[in-house]
Amino acid sequence: MSAMAGGGDPLLRVRDLRKSFGVHEVLADISLDVARGEVIAIIGASGSGKSTLLRCLNLLERPSGGEIFYAGEPVDWRRPPGFFGDPAVQRLRTRIGMVFQSYNLWPHMTVLENVIEAPMRVKGLPRREAEERATYLLGRIGLAAKRDQHPFTLSGGQQQRVAIVRALAMEPEAMLFDEVTSALDPELVGEVLDLMASLAVDGMTMLVVTHEMDFAREVSTRTIFIDAGRIAEQGPSVEVLERPVNERTRRFLDRVLHRRGGVDREAAVDDGR
Amino acid sequence: MMDADGPVAAAIAWWVSIEDYLPSFLDAAWLAFQLTLVIIGLTWVFGLVVALAKTSRYRVIRWPAELYVWFIRGTPTLIQVFIFYFGLPQIDIRMSPFAAGCLALGLNGGAYVAEIIRGGLLAIPKGQMESAIALGMSPWTAMGRIILPQAIRIIIPPLTNEAATTLKNTSLLSTITLVELTLHAQLIIAATYRPFDFYIIAAILYLIMTSVLTQIAAWLERRYQLRY
Numbered sequence: 001m002s003a004m005a006g007g008g009d010p011l012l013r014v015r016d017l018r019k020s021f022g023v024h025e026v027l028a029d030i031s032l033d034v035a036r037g038e039v040i041a042i043i044g045a046s047g048s049g050k051s052t053l054l055r056c057l058n059l060l061e062r063p064s065g066g067e068i069f070y071a072g073e074p075v076d077w078r079r080p081p082g083f084f085g086d087p088a089v090q091r092l093r094t095r096i097g098m099v100f101q102s103y104n105l106w107p108h109m110t111v112l113e114n115v116i117e118a119p120m121r122v123k124g125l126p127r128r129e130a131e132e133r134a135t136y137l138l139g140r141i142g143l144a145a146k147r148d149q150h151p152f153t154l155s156g157g158q159q160q161r162v163a164i165v166r167a168l169a170m171e172p173e174a175m176l177f178d179e180v181t182s183a184l185d186p187e188l189v190g191e192v193l194d195l196m197a198s199l200a201v202d203g204m205t206m207l208v209v210t211h212e213m214d215f216a217r218e219v220s221t222r223t224i225f226i227d228a229g230r231i232a233e234q235g236p237s238v239e240v241l242e243r244p245v246n247e248r249t250r251r252f253l254d255r256v257l258h259r260r261g262g263v264d265r266e267a268a269v270d271d272g273r
Numbered sequence: 274m275m276d277a278d279g280p281v282a283a284a285i286a287w288w289v290s291i292e293d294y295l296p297s298f299l300d301a302a303w304l305a306f307q308l309t310l311v312i313i314g315l316t317w318v319f320g321l322v323v324a325l326a327k328t329s330r331y332r333v334i335r336w337p338a339e340l341y342v343w344f345i346r347g348t349p350t351l352i353q354v355f356i357f358y359f360g361l362p363q364i365d366i367r368m369s370p371f372a373a374g375c376l377a378l379g380l381n382g383g384a385y386v387a388e389i390i391r392g393g394l395l396a397i398p399k400g401q402m403e404s405a406i407a408l409g410m411s412p413w414t415a416m417g418r419i420i421l422p423q424a425i426r427i428i429i430p431p432l433t434n435e436a437a438t439t440l441k442n443t444s445l446l447s448t449i450t451l452v453e454l455t456l457h458a459q460l461i462i463a464a465t466y467r468p469f470d471f472y473i474i475a476a477i478l479y480l481i482m483t484s485v486l487t488q489i490a491a492w493l494e495r496r497y498q499l500r501y
Contacts, residue, residue: 060403083331085411094409104404108422118408121418163404170408 009072011036011174011205012057017066019052019229026052028229030066034174039206041216041237044226045252050209053226054176057207058096059089070095071173094122097167101179103159105151105166111138112147115166123170130169137165141195157188161195174205181212193219213256217241225249291470294461298471301457302478308371308453309440309482312378316439319383324390325416338387345384351445353377358449374446382439389431393424426497433490437483444479454478 012034019027026049034040042050055061057068059077068075070092079086105114115134119125125133138144141161143154151159160180167175177196181189193212197219200206210216216223216237223237225246233246244250326338345353357377358370368376397420405415447456458475462468 058407060407081412084413085406087411090406090409090411093407098404098407100400100404100407102398102400104398104400106401106404106419106423108426117418118405118410121414122409166404167408 010034010069011038011071013067013069014057015067015069017053017056017068018064019049019056019061020064026229027056027063030226030229030231032224032231034205034207036173036205037203038222039200039204039220040208041220041223042207042209042226043211043213043216043223043252043256044232048226049229050226051178054098054178054207054209057176058093058098060098090122094118094170095172096174096176097170097172098176099160099163099167099178099180101182103151103156103163103183105159105163107151110148110150111143111154111162114151114162115169118166119169134165134169137168138162141165155188156184157191160184160188160192164192164195164199168199174207175199177206177208177210179209179211181210211256213241213253225252227252287470291474294471295474297461298454298457298474298478301452301454302482304451305440305443305453305455305479306482308374308378308443308446308451309436309486311375312382312439312443313436315375315379316382316386316435319380320386320390323383323387324394327387327391328394341380342384342387345381350378350381350442351448353381354445354449370446370449370451374443374449374451378439378442378446381442382435385435385438386432389428389435390424392431393428394420396427397423429490429494429497433487433494436486436490440483440486441479 010033012032014030014032017027017030017032018025030053042053044050052061056063056077059075063077068077075092076088081089105111106117109117112131112134115138116125116127116130119130119133120127135144135147138147141164143158143162143165146154146158146162151162154162164175164180180196181192184192189212193215196206196208196215200219206220208215208220220237222234223240224234225232225240225244225248227246227248233240233244233249240249241253244253323338323341326334327342329335329338354374354377357368358373361368361373401419401423402412402415405419406412410418443453444455446453447459450456452460454475458471462471465471
Protein backbone atom coordinates (compact mmCIF):
# COMPACT_ATOMS: atom_id res chain seq x y z
CA MET A 1 0.00 0.00 0.00
CA SER A 2 2.75 2.37 0.92
CA ALA A 3 4.54 1.48 -2.32
CA MET A 4 1.50 2.70 -4.23
CA ALA A 5 1.50 5.93 -2.32
CA GLY A 6 5.25 6.34 -2.64
CA GLY A 7 7.03 8.48 -5.18
CA GLY A 8 6.19 12.13 -4.95
CA ASP A 9 3.44 11.77 -2.33
CA PRO A 10 4.37 13.00 1.13
CA LEU A 11 4.67 10.40 3.86
CA LEU A 12 2.59 12.59 6.11
CA ARG A 13 0.03 15.16 5.07
CA VAL A 14 -1.74 17.33 7.61
CA ARG A 15 -4.62 19.62 6.68
CA ASP A 16 -6.24 22.23 8.91
CA LEU A 17 -5.44 20.28 12.05
CA ARG A 18 -7.09 21.73 15.12
CA LYS A 19 -6.97 20.75 18.76
CA SER A 20 -8.73 22.31 21.72
CA PHE A 21 -8.68 21.35 25.36
CA GLY A 22 -12.07 22.61 26.47
CA VAL A 23 -12.30 26.24 25.42
CA HIS A 24 -8.53 26.50 25.12
CA GLU A 25 -7.44 26.22 21.50
CA VAL A 26 -3.96 24.73 21.32
CA LEU A 27 -3.68 24.08 17.60
CA ALA A 28 -5.37 26.19 14.97
CA ASP A 29 -5.34 25.16 11.32
CA ILE A 30 -2.00 23.43 11.06
CA SER A 31 -1.25 22.26 7.52
CA LEU A 32 1.95 20.45 6.79
CA ASP A 33 3.49 18.01 4.32
CA VAL A 34 6.37 15.80 5.33
CA ALA A 35 8.31 14.04 2.59
CA ARG A 36 10.09 10.75 3.18
CA GLY A 37 13.53 11.31 4.63
CA GLU A 38 12.80 14.85 5.70
CA VAL A 39 14.06 16.03 9.08
CA ILE A 40 11.87 18.79 10.44
CA ALA A 41 12.68 20.82 13.50
CA ILE A 42 9.65 22.26 15.27
CA ILE A 43 10.46 25.22 17.47
CA GLY A 44 8.40 27.63 19.49
CA ALA A 45 7.79 28.89 23.00
CA SER A 46 6.49 26.47 25.61
CA GLY A 47 2.73 26.25 25.37
CA SER A 48 2.76 27.14 21.69
CA GLY A 49 1.32 23.73 20.79
CA LYS A 50 4.34 22.03 19.27
CA SER A 51 4.18 18.96 21.54
CA THR A 52 0.43 18.71 21.02
CA LEU A 53 1.04 18.71 17.26
CA LEU A 54 3.36 15.70 17.57
CA ARG A 55 0.95 13.92 19.88
CA CYS A 56 -1.92 14.42 17.44
CA LEU A 57 0.09 12.81 14.66
CA ASN A 58 0.13 9.38 16.34
CA LEU A 59 -3.21 10.04 18.04
CA LEU A 60 -1.94 10.14 21.60
CA GLU A 61 -4.23 13.15 21.50
CA ARG A 62 -7.40 13.11 19.43
CA PRO A 63 -7.54 16.14 17.17
CA SER A 64 -10.58 18.39 17.27
CA GLY A 65 -10.67 18.90 13.54
CA GLY A 66 -8.77 18.57 10.30
CA GLU A 67 -7.37 15.70 8.29
CA ILE A 68 -4.26 13.56 8.59
CA PHE A 69 -3.02 11.34 5.77
CA TYR A 70 -0.28 8.83 6.36
CA ALA A 71 1.36 7.27 3.30
CA GLY A 72 -1.58 8.52 1.27
CA GLU A 73 -4.24 6.93 3.45
CA PRO A 74 -6.55 8.97 5.65
CA VAL A 75 -6.13 8.49 9.39
CA ASP A 76 -9.55 8.02 10.93
CA TRP A 77 -9.27 9.85 14.21
CA ARG A 78 -12.98 10.58 14.42
CA ARG A 79 -13.98 7.04 15.33
CA PRO A 80 -14.02 6.83 19.13
CA PRO A 81 -11.42 4.41 20.48
CA GLY A 82 -13.16 1.12 21.21
CA PHE A 83 -13.16 -0.85 24.43
CA PHE A 84 -10.29 -2.99 23.17
CA GLY A 85 -8.46 -0.15 21.44
CA ASP A 86 -8.41 0.65 17.76
CA PRO A 87 -6.40 -1.80 15.61
CA ALA A 88 -5.99 0.69 12.76
CA VAL A 89 -4.58 3.31 15.10
CA GLN A 90 -2.33 0.71 16.74
CA ARG A 91 -1.00 -0.29 13.32
CA LEU A 92 -0.32 3.37 12.52
CA ARG A 93 1.63 3.72 15.75
CA THR A 94 3.86 0.78 14.85
CA ARG A 95 4.90 2.78 11.77
CA ILE A 96 5.57 6.05 13.59
CA GLY A 97 7.98 5.81 16.50
CA MET A 98 7.92 8.31 19.33
CA VAL A 99 10.47 9.35 21.92
CA PHE A 100 9.51 11.38 24.98
CA GLN A 101 11.15 14.02 27.11
CA SER A 102 11.16 11.77 30.20
CA TYR A 103 12.34 8.62 28.33
CA ASN A 104 9.47 6.56 29.81
CA LEU A 105 11.46 3.36 29.87
CA TRP A 106 9.73 0.62 31.85
CA PRO A 107 11.53 0.26 35.17
CA HIS A 108 10.42 -3.31 35.89
CA MET A 109 12.14 -4.59 32.76
CA THR A 110 15.77 -4.81 31.78
CA VAL A 111 17.14 -2.76 28.91
CA LEU A 112 16.82 -5.76 26.59
CA GLU A 113 13.28 -6.52 27.75
CA ASN A 114 12.34 -2.89 27.11
CA VAL A 115 13.54 -3.18 23.54
CA ILE A 116 12.05 -6.59 22.66
CA GLU A 117 8.69 -6.11 24.37
CA ALA A 118 6.82 -4.31 21.59
CA PRO A 119 8.34 -6.28 18.68
CA MET A 120 7.26 -9.51 20.41
CA ARG A 121 3.87 -8.45 21.77
CA VAL A 122 2.76 -6.20 18.94
CA LYS A 123 4.46 -7.61 15.86
CA GLY A 124 4.61 -11.21 17.08
CA LEU A 125 8.34 -11.51 16.45
CA PRO A 126 9.87 -14.69 17.93
CA ARG A 127 12.00 -13.95 20.97
CA ARG A 128 15.26 -15.00 19.32
CA GLU A 129 14.74 -12.67 16.39
CA ALA A 130 13.66 -9.80 18.63
CA GLU A 131 16.72 -10.29 20.82
CA GLU A 132 19.01 -10.39 17.80
CA ARG A 133 17.62 -7.13 16.52
CA ALA A 134 17.75 -5.53 19.96
CA THR A 135 21.33 -6.63 20.53
CA TYR A 136 22.36 -5.26 17.18
CA LEU A 137 20.69 -1.90 17.87
CA LEU A 138 22.07 -1.69 21.40
CA GLY A 139 25.50 -2.45 19.97
CA ARG A 140 25.10 0.43 17.57
CA ILE A 141 24.71 2.84 20.48
CA GLY A 142 27.44 1.15 22.49
CA LEU A 143 25.12 -0.19 25.19
CA ALA A 144 25.10 -3.91 24.38
CA ALA A 145 26.91 -4.58 27.66
CA LYS A 146 24.04 -2.97 29.60
CA ARG A 147 21.36 -5.18 28.10
CA ASP A 148 20.60 -7.07 31.31
CA GLN A 149 20.59 -4.04 33.57
CA HIS A 150 17.56 -2.10 34.69
CA PRO A 151 17.07 1.40 33.26
CA PHE A 152 17.62 3.22 36.57
CA THR A 153 21.26 2.06 36.58
CA LEU A 154 21.85 4.04 33.38
CA SER A 155 22.57 7.74 32.96
CA GLY A 156 19.84 9.96 31.53
CA GLY A 157 21.61 10.10 28.18
CA GLN A 158 21.92 6.32 28.06
CA GLN A 159 18.26 5.90 29.02
CA GLN A 160 17.16 8.25 26.29
CA ARG A 161 19.27 6.42 23.72
CA VAL A 162 17.71 3.12 24.84
CA ALA A 163 14.29 4.76 24.42
CA ILE A 164 15.24 5.70 20.86
CA VAL A 165 16.41 2.14 20.20
CA ARG A 166 13.18 0.79 21.68
CA ALA A 167 11.28 2.82 19.09
CA LEU A 168 13.67 1.79 16.30
CA ALA A 169 13.18 -1.89 17.13
CA MET A 170 9.70 -1.60 15.62
CA GLU A 171 11.33 -0.52 12.34
CA PRO A 172 9.21 2.61 11.99
CA GLU A 173 9.09 4.72 8.85
CA ALA A 174 9.06 7.97 10.78
CA MET A 175 10.04 9.14 14.23
CA LEU A 176 8.59 11.83 16.48
CA PHE A 177 10.94 13.37 19.04
CA ASP A 178 9.25 15.37 21.78
CA GLU A 179 11.88 17.57 23.48
CA VAL A 180 14.00 14.50 24.04
CA THR A 181 17.00 16.36 25.45
CA SER A 182 15.14 18.80 27.71
CA ALA A 183 15.37 16.61 30.81
CA LEU A 184 19.06 15.82 30.36
CA ASP A 185 22.08 17.26 32.10
CA PRO A 186 23.90 19.49 29.62
CA GLU A 187 26.88 17.17 29.27
CA LEU A 188 24.58 14.29 28.24
CA VAL A 189 22.70 16.16 25.52
CA GLY A 190 25.40 15.60 22.89
CA GLU A 191 25.27 11.81 22.85
CA VAL A 192 21.52 11.84 22.21
CA LEU A 193 21.71 14.48 19.49
CA ASP A 194 24.57 12.55 17.84
CA LEU A 195 22.39 9.45 17.68
CA MET A 196 19.52 11.45 16.19
CA ALA A 197 21.88 13.00 13.65
CA SER A 198 23.05 9.55 12.58
CA LEU A 199 19.42 8.48 12.11
CA ALA A 200 18.89 11.54 9.94
CA VAL A 201 21.90 10.57 7.84
CA ASP A 202 20.41 7.08 7.44
CA GLY A 203 17.35 8.68 5.87
CA MET A 204 14.86 8.40 8.72
CA THR A 205 11.89 10.75 8.45
CA MET A 206 11.94 12.80 11.63
CA LEU A 207 9.83 15.44 13.32
CA VAL A 208 11.81 16.94 16.15
CA VAL A 209 10.33 19.30 18.72
CA THR A 210 13.41 20.88 20.21
CA HIS A 211 15.04 23.79 21.94
CA GLU A 212 18.43 22.84 20.50
CA MET A 213 18.91 25.48 17.83
CA ASP A 214 22.28 24.07 16.79
CA PHE A 215 20.67 20.74 16.08
CA ALA A 216 17.89 22.44 14.13
CA ARG A 217 20.41 24.37 12.07
CA GLU A 218 22.84 21.54 11.40
CA VAL A 219 20.67 18.45 11.10
CA SER A 220 17.14 19.42 10.15
CA THR A 221 16.30 20.20 6.56
CA ARG A 222 13.38 22.37 7.50
CA THR A 223 12.45 24.38 10.54
CA ILE A 224 8.92 25.22 11.53
CA PHE A 225 8.20 27.96 14.04
CA ILE A 226 4.92 27.50 15.84
CA ASP A 227 3.30 30.39 17.64
CA ALA A 228 -0.06 30.26 19.41
CA GLY A 229 -1.04 27.05 17.65
CA ARG A 230 -0.20 28.22 14.14
CA ILE A 231 2.77 27.79 11.87
CA ALA A 232 4.10 31.32 11.95
CA GLU A 233 7.10 30.68 9.76
CA GLN A 234 8.77 27.77 8.03
CA GLY A 235 11.51 27.17 5.53
CA PRO A 236 15.01 25.75 5.16
CA SER A 237 16.51 25.67 8.64
CA VAL A 238 19.34 28.06 7.93
CA GLU A 239 16.90 30.62 6.52
CA VAL A 240 14.46 30.47 9.39
CA LEU A 241 17.08 30.44 12.10
CA GLU A 242 19.42 33.07 10.69
CA ARG A 243 17.17 35.30 8.64
CA PRO A 244 13.71 34.98 10.18
CA VAL A 245 11.09 37.06 8.40
CA ASN A 246 8.38 36.93 11.02
CA GLU A 247 8.70 39.37 13.89
CA ARG A 248 7.63 36.75 16.43
CA THR A 249 10.17 34.23 15.17
CA ARG A 250 12.82 36.88 15.49
CA ARG A 251 11.85 37.71 19.06
CA PHE A 252 11.65 34.04 20.02
CA LEU A 253 15.09 33.32 18.60
CA ASP A 254 16.50 36.37 20.34
CA ARG A 255 15.22 35.09 23.63
CA VAL A 256 16.43 31.52 23.10
CA LEU A 257 19.86 32.49 21.83
CA HIS A 258 20.35 35.03 24.62
CA ARG A 259 20.70 32.14 26.99
CA ARG A 260 23.53 30.80 24.93
CA GLY A 261 25.22 34.21 25.18
CA GLY A 262 28.37 35.20 23.26
CA VAL A 263 28.66 35.28 19.52
CA ASP A 264 25.34 33.63 18.75
CA ARG A 265 23.50 36.25 20.68
CA GLU A 266 25.20 39.13 18.94
CA ALA A 267 24.67 37.54 15.56
CA ALA A 268 20.98 37.09 16.30
CA VAL A 269 20.62 40.65 17.51
CA ASP A 270 22.48 42.00 14.48
CA ASP A 271 20.32 39.96 12.14
CA GLY A 272 17.16 40.94 13.94
CA ARG A 273 17.61 44.68 13.99
CA MET B 274 2.84 -30.70 98.71
CA MET B 275 3.83 -27.33 97.39
CA ASP B 276 3.76 -28.54 93.83
CA ALA B 277 0.13 -29.45 93.89
CA ASP B 278 -0.88 -25.80 94.49
CA GLY B 279 1.95 -24.09 92.51
CA PRO B 280 1.54 -22.21 89.22
CA VAL B 281 3.11 -25.02 87.19
CA ALA B 282 0.61 -27.49 88.46
CA ALA B 283 -2.20 -25.04 87.82
CA ALA B 284 -1.04 -24.57 84.24
CA ILE B 285 -0.88 -28.31 83.71
CA ALA B 286 -4.34 -28.72 85.12
CA TRP B 287 -5.64 -25.96 82.85
CA TRP B 288 -4.02 -27.53 79.81
CA VAL B 289 -5.53 -30.92 80.61
CA SER B 290 -8.94 -29.31 80.93
CA ILE B 291 -8.84 -27.76 77.44
CA GLU B 292 -6.71 -30.30 75.60
CA ASP B 293 -9.68 -32.33 74.49
CA TYR B 294 -11.31 -29.32 72.87
CA LEU B 295 -8.28 -28.33 70.80
CA PRO B 296 -8.78 -30.62 67.76
CA SER B 297 -12.28 -29.27 67.25
CA PHE B 298 -10.93 -25.71 67.53
CA LEU B 299 -8.30 -26.49 64.90
CA ASP B 300 -11.02 -27.81 62.58
CA ALA B 301 -13.02 -24.61 63.08
CA ALA B 302 -9.92 -22.50 62.49
CA TRP B 303 -9.25 -24.45 59.30
CA LEU B 304 -12.77 -23.66 58.08
CA ALA B 305 -12.17 -19.98 58.85
CA PHE B 306 -8.93 -20.14 56.89
CA GLN B 307 -10.59 -21.82 53.91
CA LEU B 308 -13.31 -19.18 53.96
CA THR B 309 -10.62 -16.54 54.04
CA LEU B 310 -8.78 -17.93 51.02
CA VAL B 311 -11.95 -18.15 48.94
CA ILE B 312 -13.02 -14.66 49.98
CA ILE B 313 -9.58 -13.16 49.28
CA GLY B 314 -9.70 -14.64 45.79
CA LEU B 315 -13.13 -13.08 45.26
CA THR B 316 -12.02 -9.68 46.58
CA TRP B 317 -9.15 -9.62 44.08
CA VAL B 318 -11.40 -10.48 41.16
CA PHE B 319 -14.09 -7.97 42.17
CA GLY B 320 -11.45 -5.42 43.14
CA LEU B 321 -9.58 -5.58 39.83
CA VAL B 322 -12.75 -5.37 37.76
CA VAL B 323 -14.11 -2.47 39.79
CA ALA B 324 -10.77 -0.64 39.83
CA LEU B 325 -10.54 -0.83 36.04
CA ALA B 326 -14.20 0.15 35.75
CA LYS B 327 -13.65 3.18 37.96
CA THR B 328 -10.80 4.37 35.77
CA SER B 329 -12.80 3.77 32.59
CA ARG B 330 -13.54 6.69 30.32
CA TYR B 331 -17.11 5.43 29.83
CA ARG B 332 -19.63 6.76 32.31
CA VAL B 333 -21.89 3.68 31.97
CA ILE B 334 -19.02 1.55 33.26
CA ARG B 335 -17.70 4.01 35.82
CA TRP B 336 -21.01 4.85 37.40
CA PRO B 337 -22.14 1.39 38.66
CA ALA B 338 -18.64 0.81 40.02
CA GLU B 339 -18.78 4.04 41.98
CA LEU B 340 -22.25 3.21 43.28
CA TYR B 341 -21.03 -0.20 44.44
CA VAL B 342 -18.01 1.17 46.31
CA TRP B 343 -20.17 3.89 47.84
CA PHE B 344 -22.73 1.37 49.12
CA ILE B 345 -20.21 -1.12 50.50
CA ARG B 346 -18.10 1.46 52.28
CA GLY B 347 -21.12 3.27 53.68
CA THR B 348 -22.98 0.33 55.25
CA PRO B 349 -22.05 -2.08 58.05
CA THR B 350 -20.45 -5.33 56.95
CA LEU B 351 -22.79 -7.28 59.21
CA ILE B 352 -25.84 -5.82 57.46
CA GLN B 353 -24.38 -6.82 54.11
CA VAL B 354 -23.93 -10.39 55.37
CA PHE B 355 -27.53 -10.44 56.62
CA ILE B 356 -28.81 -9.17 53.28
CA PHE B 357 -27.15 -12.07 51.52
CA TYR B 358 -28.13 -14.83 53.92
CA PHE B 359 -31.47 -13.69 55.37
CA GLY B 360 -32.54 -11.09 52.81
CA LEU B 361 -32.10 -12.76 49.46
CA PRO B 362 -34.20 -15.89 50.25
CA GLN B 363 -37.20 -13.59 50.56
CA ILE B 364 -36.86 -12.88 46.83
CA ASP B 365 -36.19 -16.58 46.19
CA ILE B 366 -32.42 -16.45 45.93
CA ARG B 367 -31.19 -19.16 48.25
CA MET B 368 -27.58 -19.98 49.04
CA SER B 369 -25.74 -22.15 51.53
CA PRO B 370 -24.27 -20.23 54.47
CA PHE B 371 -20.84 -20.84 52.97
CA ALA B 372 -21.76 -19.38 49.58
CA ALA B 373 -23.68 -16.45 51.04
CA GLY B 374 -20.85 -15.68 53.44
CA CYS B 375 -18.17 -15.83 50.76
CA LEU B 376 -20.16 -13.70 48.38
CA ALA B 377 -21.06 -11.07 50.98
CA LEU B 378 -17.54 -10.70 52.33
CA GLY B 379 -16.04 -11.05 48.84
CA LEU B 380 -18.13 -8.15 47.58
CA ASN B 381 -17.38 -6.23 50.75
CA GLY B 382 -13.62 -6.65 50.52
CA GLY B 383 -13.75 -6.11 46.77
CA ALA B 384 -14.76 -2.49 47.26
CA TYR B 385 -11.74 -1.86 49.48
CA VAL B 386 -9.40 -3.83 47.23
CA ALA B 387 -10.69 -1.80 44.27
CA GLU B 388 -9.59 1.42 45.96
CA ILE B 389 -6.20 -0.12 46.75
CA ILE B 390 -5.66 -1.26 43.16
CA ARG B 391 -6.91 2.04 41.78
CA GLY B 392 -4.45 3.89 43.98
CA GLY B 393 -1.66 1.64 42.71
CA LEU B 394 -2.65 2.19 39.08
CA LEU B 395 -2.82 5.96 39.53
CA ALA B 396 0.63 5.96 41.13
CA ILE B 397 2.22 4.79 37.87
CA PRO B 398 3.31 7.82 35.81
CA LYS B 399 1.15 8.53 32.77
CA GLY B 400 4.21 8.30 30.52
CA GLN B 401 4.48 4.56 31.15
CA MET B 402 1.14 3.91 29.44
CA GLU B 403 1.87 6.46 26.74
CA SER B 404 5.20 4.97 25.73
CA ALA B 405 3.54 1.55 25.52
CA ILE B 406 0.63 2.58 23.32
CA ALA B 407 2.92 4.80 21.21
CA LEU B 408 4.66 1.54 20.23
CA GLY B 409 1.36 0.14 19.00
CA MET B 410 0.33 -1.84 22.08
CA SER B 411 -3.37 -2.14 22.79
CA PRO B 412 -4.40 -0.49 26.05
CA TRP B 413 -5.07 -3.93 27.54
CA THR B 414 -1.66 -5.30 26.62
CA ALA B 415 -0.07 -2.18 28.08
CA MET B 416 -2.13 -2.62 31.24
CA GLY B 417 -1.13 -6.25 31.66
CA ARG B 418 2.52 -5.96 30.67
CA ILE B 419 3.53 -2.45 31.75
CA ILE B 420 1.16 -0.97 34.32
CA LEU B 421 -0.04 -3.87 36.49
CA PRO B 422 3.43 -5.39 37.08
CA GLN B 423 4.57 -2.04 38.42
CA ALA B 424 1.39 -1.39 40.39
CA ILE B 425 1.63 -4.78 42.13
CA ARG B 426 4.68 -3.61 44.04
CA ILE B 427 2.74 -0.69 45.42
CA ILE B 428 -0.42 -2.56 46.29
CA ILE B 429 1.01 -5.60 48.07
CA PRO B 430 1.38 -3.99 51.52
CA PRO B 431 -2.16 -2.52 51.71
CA LEU B 432 -3.50 -5.73 50.16
CA THR B 433 -1.94 -7.64 53.06
CA ASN B 434 -3.80 -5.50 55.55
CA GLU B 435 -6.98 -6.14 53.64
CA ALA B 436 -6.37 -9.92 53.70
CA ALA B 437 -5.96 -9.81 57.47
CA THR B 438 -9.16 -7.78 57.75
CA THR B 439 -10.93 -10.38 55.63
CA LEU B 440 -9.77 -13.15 57.94
CA LYS B 441 -11.04 -11.29 60.98
CA ASN B 442 -14.31 -10.47 59.21
CA THR B 443 -15.04 -14.18 58.78
CA SER B 444 -16.03 -14.14 62.46
CA LEU B 445 -19.10 -12.18 61.36
CA LEU B 446 -20.22 -15.32 59.54
CA SER B 447 -20.85 -16.91 62.95
CA THR B 448 -24.15 -15.04 62.76
CA ILE B 449 -25.33 -16.99 59.72
CA THR B 450 -24.90 -20.48 61.20
CA LEU B 451 -21.42 -21.11 59.80
CA VAL B 452 -19.57 -23.00 62.49
CA GLU B 453 -16.28 -21.28 61.94
CA LEU B 454 -13.92 -20.41 64.75
CA THR B 455 -16.04 -17.81 66.51
CA LEU B 456 -19.32 -19.74 66.49
CA HIS B 457 -17.45 -22.89 67.48
CA ALA B 458 -16.00 -21.07 70.50
CA GLN B 459 -19.47 -19.84 71.41
CA LEU B 460 -20.91 -23.35 71.23
CA ILE B 461 -18.14 -24.77 73.43
CA ILE B 462 -18.56 -21.90 75.87
CA ALA B 463 -22.30 -22.52 76.05
CA ALA B 464 -21.53 -26.06 77.12
CA THR B 465 -18.63 -25.36 79.49
CA TYR B 466 -19.30 -21.83 80.85
CA ARG B 467 -15.64 -20.95 80.35
CA PRO B 468 -15.76 -17.84 78.12
CA PHE B 469 -12.38 -16.49 79.17
CA ASP B 470 -10.45 -19.67 78.30
CA PHE B 471 -12.07 -20.36 75.00
CA TYR B 472 -12.27 -16.83 73.63
CA ILE B 473 -8.55 -16.50 74.40
CA ILE B 474 -7.91 -19.72 72.49
CA ALA B 475 -9.97 -18.47 69.55
CA ALA B 476 -8.04 -15.19 69.62
CA ILE B 477 -4.70 -16.99 69.62
CA LEU B 478 -5.74 -19.10 66.64
CA TYR B 479 -6.83 -15.95 64.74
CA LEU B 480 -3.51 -14.37 65.62
CA ILE B 481 -1.56 -17.34 64.26
CA MET B 482 -3.53 -17.24 61.01
CA THR B 483 -3.15 -13.48 60.45
CA SER B 484 0.57 -13.88 61.15
CA VAL B 485 0.82 -16.58 58.48
CA LEU B 486 -0.88 -14.26 55.99
CA THR B 487 1.45 -11.41 56.90
CA GLN B 488 4.48 -13.65 56.45
CA ILE B 489 3.32 -14.75 53.01
CA ALA B 490 2.82 -11.13 52.05
CA ALA B 491 6.25 -10.14 53.36
CA TRP B 492 7.77 -12.87 51.22
CA LEU B 493 5.84 -11.65 48.15
CA GLU B 494 6.97 -8.12 48.83
CA ARG B 495 10.63 -9.16 48.96
CA ARG B 496 10.23 -11.17 45.80
CA TYR B 497 8.80 -8.30 43.80
CA GLN B 498 11.28 -5.81 45.16
CA LEU B 499 14.21 -7.87 43.93
CA ARG B 500 13.10 -7.33 40.37
CA TYR B 501 14.14 -3.68 40.29
